[in-house]
Amino acid sequence: MSTRLRHHPxxxxxxLASTVSDFGTYxxxxxxxVLVLVSLGGTPLDQGLxxxxxxxxxxxxxxxxGICV
Numbered sequence: 001m002s003t004r005l006r007h008h009p010x011x012x013x014x015x016l017a018s019t020v021s022d023f024g025t026y027x028x029x030x031x032x033x034v035l036v037l038v039s040l041g042g043t044p045l046d047q048g049l050x051x052x053x054x055x056x057x058x059x060x061x062x063x064x065x066g067i068c069v
Contacts, residue, residue: 029054 005011029051036042036050 032050032054033047036047040046
């Protein structure tokens with residue numbers, strides 16, 4: 001089955017796009033941590049607040065979207 005999927009161009013494009021997106025999401029988290037802790041001289045509490053602010057829209061809007069969909 002895996003050989004058939006590799007020869008299916010739409011699946012390959014989807015897989016590559018998903019991989020690049022996941023990598024970008026991971027790098028964003030690392031970059032924000034470095035920015036807060038190293039460049040801005042923040043504390044671990046500041047890093048936690050930045051991460052909470054980063055994920056808050058998913059929590060708030062995800063619940064609302066779940067009701068509508």
